[in-house]
Amino acid sequence: xxxxxxxxxxxxxxxxxxxxxxxxxxxxxxxxxxxxxxxxxxxxxxxxxxxxxxxxxxxxxxxxxxxxxxxxxxxxxxxxxxxxxxxxxxxxxxxxxxxxxxxxxxxxxxxxxxxxxxxxxxxxxxxxxxxxxxxxxxxxxxxxxxxxxxxxxxxxxxxxxxxxxxxxxxxxxxxxxxxxxxxxxxxxxxxxxxxxxxxxxxxxxxxxxxxxxxxxxxxxxxxxxxxxxxxxxxxxxxxxxxxxxxxxxxxxxxxxxxx
Amino acid sequence: xxxxxxxxxxxxxxxxxxxxxxxxxxxxxxxxxxxxxxxxxxxxxxxxxxxxxxxxxxxxxxxxxxxxxxxxxxxxxxxxxxxxxxxxxxxxxxxxxxxxxxxxxxxxxxxxxxxxxxxxxxxxxxxxxxxxxxxxxxxxxxxxxxxxxxxxxxxxxxxxxxxxxxxxxxxxxxxxxxxxxxxxxxxxxxxxxxxxxxxxxxxxxxxxxxxxxxxxxxxxxxxxxxxxxxxxxxxxxxxxxxxxxxxxxxxxxxxxxxxxxxxxxxxxxxxxxxxxxxxxxxxxxxxxxxxxxxxxxxxxxxxxxxxxxxxxxxxxxxxxxxxxxxxxxxxxxxxxxxxxxxxxxxxxxxxxxxxxxxxxxxxxxxxxxxxxxxxxxxxxxxxxxxxxxxxxxxxxxxxxxxxxxxxxxxxxxxxxxxxxxxxxxxxx
Numbered sequence: 001x002x003x004x005x006x007x008x009x010x011x012x013x014x015x016x017x018x019x020x021x022x023x024x025x026x027x028x029x030x031x032x033x034x035x036x037x038x039x040x041x042x043x044x045x046x047x048x049x050x051x052x053x054x055x056x057x058x059x060x061x062x063x064x065x066x067x068x069x070x071x072x073x074x075x076x077x078x079x080x081x082x083x084x085x086x087x088x089x090x091x092x093x094x095x096x097x098x099x100x101x102x103x104x105x106x107x108x109x110x111x112x113x114x115x116x117x118x119x120x121x122x123x124x125x126x127x128x129x130x131x132x133x134x135x136x137x138x139x140x141x142x143x144x145x146x147x148x149x150x151x152x153x154x155x156x157x158x159x160x161x162x163x164x165x166x167x168x169x170x171x172x173x174x175x176x177x178x179x180x181x182x183x184x185x186x187x188x189x190x191x192x193x194x195x196x197x198x199x200x201x202x203x204x205x206x207x208x209x210x211x212x213x214x215x216x217x218x219x220x221x222x223x224x225x226x227x228x229x230x231x232x233x234x235x236x237x238x239x240x241x242x243x244x245x246x247x248x249x250x251x252x253x254x255x256x257x258x259x
Numbered sequence: 260x261x262x263x264x265x266x267x268x269x270x271x272x273x274x275x276x277x278x279x280x281x282x283x284x285x286x287x288x289x290x291x292x293x294x295x296x297x298x299x300x301x302x303x304x305x306x307x308x309x310x311x312x313x314x315x316x317x318x319x320x321x322x323x324x325x326x327x328x329x330x331x332x333x334x335x336x337x338x339x340x341x342x343x344x345x346x347x348x349x350x351x352x353x354x355x356x357x358x359x360x361x362x363x364x365x366x367x368x369x370x371x372x373x374x375x376x377x378x379x380x381x382x383x384x385x386x387x388x389x390x391x392x393x394x395x396x397x398x399x400x401x402x403x404x405x406x407x408x409x410x411x412x413x414x415x416x417x418x419x420x421x422x423x424x425x426x427x428x429x430x431x432x433x434x435x436x437x438x439x440x441x442x443x444x445x446x447x448x449x450x451x452x453x454x455x456x457x458x459x460x461x462x463x464x465x466x467x468x469x470x471x472x473x474x475x476x477x478x479x480x481x482x483x484x485x486x487x488x489x490x491x492x493x494x495x496x497x498x499x500x501x502x503x504x505x506x507x508x509x510x511x512x513x514x515x516x517x518x519x520x521x522x523x524x525x526x527x528x529x530x531x532x533x534x535x536x537x538x539x540x541x542x543x544x545x546x547x548x549x550x551x552x553x554x555x556x557x558x559x560x561x562x563x564x565x566x567x568x569x570x571x572x573x574x575x576x577x578x579x580x581x582x583x584x585x586x587x588x589x590x591x592x593x594x595x596x597x598x599x600x601x602x603x604x605x606x607x608x609x610x611x612x613x614x615x616x617x618x619x620x621x622x623x624x625x626x627x628x629x630x631x632x633x634x635x636x637x638x639x640x641x642x643x644x645x646x647x648x649x650x651x652x653x654x655x656x657x658x659x660x661x662x663x664x665x666x667x668x669x670x671x672x673x674x675x676x677x678x679x680x681x682x683x684x685x686x687x
Contacts, residue, residue: 091567093560095628096553104557105568107550114548117487121494 004067005030006163006195007052007083012061014047021047022058022219029164029195034186036198036206036227039216040239045199048216049166052197053085054078066163084157085166092153094142098134099123101141102156126155130188133181147178151185164195171205183209203232217241312677314622317637320666324641328648335648338524344647345522346459348639349531350375350594351610355617355635356542357408357586360579362618363546363559365627366422368583370411370429371614375591376606377437378404382455382592383447383601384440393454401588407433408584412577422580430611438603446602449595458534459596462526469528472536473515481508531593535636538589542632555579559628590614609660616663617642620670626678641666 005028014022022044029035039045050056052063054072063072065081072078078085092101099116102123108115123137132151134144141149150170157165167186171179179202186209189196200206206213207227215222215238223238233251307315328335354371361368378400386396411429415422441447451460463469484504491498522528546552554575557565566572594610595601619625620641621634642663649659 087567089563091561091564093557093564093628095560096556100553100556101564104553104564105570107553109550112549114550114553117490117494117496120491120496124496 005064006066008062008064008067009048009052010062010064012048012051012058012063014044014051014056014058020219022051025061025216025219025221027214027221029197031163031195032190032193033212034190034196034198034210036200036210036213037216038200038203038206038213038235038239039222042218043216043239044219045216046168047219049085049168049197049199052078052083052164052166054083079160082161082163083166084160084162084164086153086157086168086170088168088170088172092141092149092156095140097140098127098137098144098152101152102126102159104156106159126158129192130155130158130185132185145178147174147181150174150178150182154182154185154189158189162194164197165189166197166199168199169201170198171200171202179205203235206235207232215239308680312622312673314633314637316673317620317622317634317641317670320620320669321637321641321644324644324648328644328651332648332651335651338521340647340651342522342525342529344640344643345532346529346597347647348636348643349459349535350590350597351613351617351642352535352590352635352639353538353593354587354590354610354614355621355639356538356632357583357590358614358618359621359623359630359632359635360542360546360555360586361422361583362623362625363555363627363630364576364579365559365625366415366576367615367625368408368411368422368426368580368587369611370407370426370433371583371587371590372606372608372611373430373433373437374404374407374584374587374606375594375610377407377433377440378588378591379595379601379605380437380440380447383449383595384442386453386455387447387449388444397455397592400592401585404584404586404588404591405581406584408587409577409581411584412580415580416573416576434607437606441601441603446600449599449601451599455592455596456599457530457596458593459529459531460599461530463528463530463533464526466523466527468533469519469522470516472528472533473512473519476515476536477508477512480511484508531597534593539632539636546632551575551578556628612667613639613642613663616667616670619674620666622670622674624674624678625671626674629678638670 007027007029009025009027012022012025012027013020025044025048027035027037027048037045037048047056051058052072054075054077057073063070070077070081072081072083093104096104099120103119108118108122110118120137127134127137130151132148132155134148134152141152144152154165154167154170170182170186174182183205186196186198190209190211198206198210210227213225213227213230213235215225215235217239218241222241225235225238306313325336334340354375357371358368381403382396382400385391385399386393391399407429411422411425414420414425449456451457481504484499484507485501488498488501488504519528522532546555554565554570557568557570558572558575562572565575591606595605617638618630618634619638621630621636621638623630623634645663645666646659649662
């Protein structure tokens with residue numbers, strides 16, 4: 001792991017009218033590291049992601065990219081730096097095939113005409129390196145399963161050769177098997193030396209793939225934990241802000257009734 | 260606790276190494292078609308089951324319709340009748356091609372009938388009444404269509420008015436403008452030796468033209484397929500075997516030379532049909548081989564995805580409506596050319612319904628994102644055959660409308676059902 005983080009946010013604040021969405025938030029992500037960003041609804045996860053992606057820039061704070069302070073005011077700026085964001089609603093076209101979707105908006109042309117052959121070759125190459133299993137690169141996205149679609153969406157973000165990939169709840173709508181496929185892919189991104197920010201509500205997913213967990217609570221940092229040495233309960237109490245909360249009470253109760 | 264432990268890739272090592280760098284073109288994980296006829300059959304069944312019906316229903320329907328009419332009147336499949344049919348479908352077919360573009364966006368254009376009438380009126384008034392050079396008048400008519408379409412597109416894309424309403428307003432307004440342009444004359448007749456008159460009334464009597472067209476079509480098809488397969492093979496991705504290309508080319512050749520032979524038995528290749536085919540090939544190329552076409556499909560599939568991919572959604576929308584307007588004007592000119600007149604009834608009646616029905620019957624989805632320009636040809640063949648066959652049998656127009664209506668309903672039902680199957684097949 002390199003000493004300089006790929007992305008370092010320092011003292012990020014963001015205000016929407018009377019609402020202080022983010023207050024003095026810090027976040028660091030290194031290359032080859034998966035950082036899970038967790039927090040309850042309204043904790044500021046989405047706002048923070050939008051800040052990083054350039055969709056809605058922060059009011060205050062320093063945005064450091066590979067050690068340099070940079071300005072990210074538009075989505076385009078973030079893409080230029082090498083930040084790819086995969087949003088929850090997948091932004092794929094159901095009617096186009098896998099190749100068409102991967103290259104949508106950046107088609108490879110040959111003499112003014114779509115170069116389907118080159119695009120298909122590169123699509124296969126990309127899917128192979130990520131070990132993504134798709135029945136065929138020439139079937140419409142509509143006939144893929146939810147997990148396969150999610151992997152295609154993530155693969156699509158890889159075409160721009162990003163250094164940082166932000167995944168917004170990639171497993172939210174997926175079944176067990178499909179979730180495993182996506183988590184496999186997240187690990188492969190890490191193996192390829194990418195920095196990954198993973199937003200998830202699912203503690204099992206977080207424990208499975210993340211190296212660090214950054215907790216947001218009410219728009220502030222509420223601790224960064226090392227996944228290996230932290231229990232799930234500690235993370236949950238950081239999210240909810242107390243050791244006595246609905247989750248622990250429920251757990252105590254169910255444990256009691258089972259024994 | 261119901262949380263399943265999903266930790267650490269249960270089966271990554273087994274399938275993580277897909278023979279990197281190997282020259283094997285076929286990846287075992289992919290859907291691979293078996294060699295030979297069985298392969299085609301299983302692939303065909305898979306497509307049918309998952310709702311990728313394409314042109315299959317309309318081709319089957321057309322064969323049934325032709326068989327029925329032929330059994331009732333042996334003049335139906337005669338060279339003269341089919342030749343007349345091929346000229347009859349061109350005007351509405353061209354309008355329908357424009358409708359295909361709009362349907363691909365998942366929108367509808369109700370104004371194309373009126374726009375086609377307006378274009379023919381403008382042409383006739385300019386060329387016949389005011390003595391403007393004919394090709395200038397033709398350009399003016401086409402330009403009118405393009406501008407009118409772009410105007411619809413502007414209100415739809417920039418202002419956000421539903422396309423349905425914008426073009427409904429257009430349906431009325433452009434019909435009114437046409438009546439205004441024609442003025443008190445009512446009907447303006449065209450001469451059959453004029454430029455526009457020639458378009459529908461010229462036949463290439465030389466048999467070489469029809470056969471030559473067929474030969475060029477078959478030759479180009481083969482060369483494109485063959486070179487494509489060679490490049491694919493060179494790039495190490497699955498390609499069609501030469502045997503399959505030969506079979507496909509042979510099928511096309513039988514169709515093309517059969518049609519050419521039939522046309523030559525009457526008056527030869529109709530100029531109108533040749534124009535229609537050239538337009539179809541050109542627009543098919545635009546839709547399937549250029550990035551513009553890809554954008555149109557993307558918009559029809561998922562507008563938000565298209566926007567995020569950096570596509571200028573508004574510009575594509577406006578241009579598509581402009582294409583629909585231009586094709587409507589073109590179709591209007593071809594209809595005027597066939598009936599050798601521009602009159603107050605042009606672009607009214609069931610022209611609009613036929614143009615939309617043709618596109619849908621031909622297999623272009625009403626829900627956007629699926630279809631091709633050839634559906635205009637196939638759909639018009641169905642509609643034209645029904646109209647022609649019934650006229651031949653002396654069946655009243657009332658029955659004709661009901662049957663065409665039923666065919667349209669059947670097409671829409673197939674479209675809806677196949678769309679549903681496609682969606683549910685994805686959950687497998």
